Amino acid sequence: MVPRGRGGALMLADALHAAPDGLAETFTLVEGLDDALTHGLARLDEERAGALEDLAAAFSGSPLADRVADSVGKILAGTVTDEHLIALAGARAALLGAAHDALLISVDTALGRTRAGWTAVPAAADAGHLLAGSRSWLRELAIAGWRGVDHELAAAAAQSVQALLADPAQRRLAVLLDGFAGELRAAAPVATLDRVPVRRWADLWTRGLLLSQDGYPASGAVPVTGRLLLLGVDLHEHPTVFQAQAHALVETGDEVRLVRTSVAAAKVDTITGPSAWRMLAGFPIFRLMAAGHRTVDVEDALLTPAGDLIWDESRATPGEAADPFTTARVRLAGATLPAVAPLDRHPAAVATPVLLEGYAASEAGFDIGGGVVLAVDHDRVPAAGPLTPAIVDASHACLGLLRWDGRWSVQPLAVQAIVKKKQVTAHVGEWANGPAEAKAAKAEAVAGTAVDVLRERAGRLLRK
Secondary structure (H helix, E strand, O other): OOOOOHHHHHHHHHHHHOOOOOHHHHHHHHHHHHHHHHHOOOOOOHHHHHHHHHHHHHOOOOOOHHHHHHHHHHHHOOOOOHHHHHHHHHHHHHHHHHHHHHHHHHHHHHHOOEEOOOOOOOEOOOOOHHHHHHHHHHHHHHHHOHHHOOHHHHHOOHHHHHHHHOOHHHHHHHHHHHHHHHHHHHHOOHHHOOOOOHHHHHHHHHHHHHHOOOOOEOOOOEEEEEEEEEEEEEEEEEOOEEEEEEEEEEEEOOEEEEEEEEEEEEOOOOOOHHHHHHHHOOOHHHHHHHHHOEEEEEEEEEEOOOOEEOOOHHHEEEEEEOOHHHHHHHHHOOOEEOOOOHHHOOHHHOEEEEEEEOOEEEOOEEEEEOOEEEEEOHHHOOOOOOOOHHHHHOEEEEEEEEEEOOOEEEEEEEEEEEEOOEEEEEEHHHHOOOOOOHHHHHHHHHHHHHHHHHHHHHHHHHHO
16 A cells, blocks of 8 residues: 555666666576577577576575586587576576565555565475476476477477376476467467567566476465455466466464465356456355455465465355455555465566556656556456546546566556546456346347356256
């Protein structure tokens, strides 16, 4: 929340305007490694070898110094092993993690927020040969480079993915590798592409390699009982998946904590817009919370150290209505923010809830004072709710997620605006139980018929 006093708004403006020291240099190191991975560690020229040497030099004096220096030396000499690659992946994750922390600390400080520290959790059971298979494929990718990926190399992950999917404990890694391999297959042969998603593929490779290590920490979730108060809903839509992620506060005794909780369902790519909510029919309490801004009492719901509340309808009881803007004004500033999981320490993963008020809105963004116009991420405003770019551009208060992608921006989850001289409030999750606006309701009813038909046909196939 931005304090209503002018000083609080200016503190946030200063934090958003000033880049943390060393940020540009950090990204230069990451880009050098990413460029080497793009062209392949088997084909390092003088320039890319120099980039790896710069990476090793940057870690001198750190706990990773010896491992990174030794790995870079061996790779430049032509030897690429799993041990050498995990050192590179660890160094890359550490650099991006430091950038993430610097950005988030500046915002937390400006907003006067308290964030919990990360607590180590028990290691997961080793998966042995399953992880070895994924490491082998990721090693071949690094040696060949993205430009060297052909259909055969992209498809080589299939066996490892199938084996990992059979083990529920490895589902996270399996889904990541499956998606990564799918992107590579769709792009193969990559050598013919005019443009390669360098940062994204390097991010996926790094995360996959880190998750492929034996003894990676388990989730460490603990049960909590309390009252959940909604702030806003973020919708994630993929051609085959629809997910609603609620950002909320959970009151447990005298403590208030910021949490996320999500529900998702498979779908087909023809189901879009408001009708996609029908895919979440199995979560009526979640939909009631999103559409009616109802509080929810949870009992022994599992909460991870990273602030993810595992949604379980059997442990949730709906309560009274609570206005999210009032909740944010009264409770958000004093809430304890969750620690960030090690693998989520990445600038692109920054998504911290914020309440902005008293700004001047335009198509350029929100002028929050101090010469700072905060960009508005209109591309993240979904079609499955009443929020529109026009309402956002006319708003004077916004509940949103503060994000960073080379610059700070805000993703609106709800706004208050004056439209035709009337006060209007629009929330992303408002149509969870169906649109209230007549035109949208008619279109959703037509599309919803297709959803019902598809569900009935799927049920018939399963019964057979």
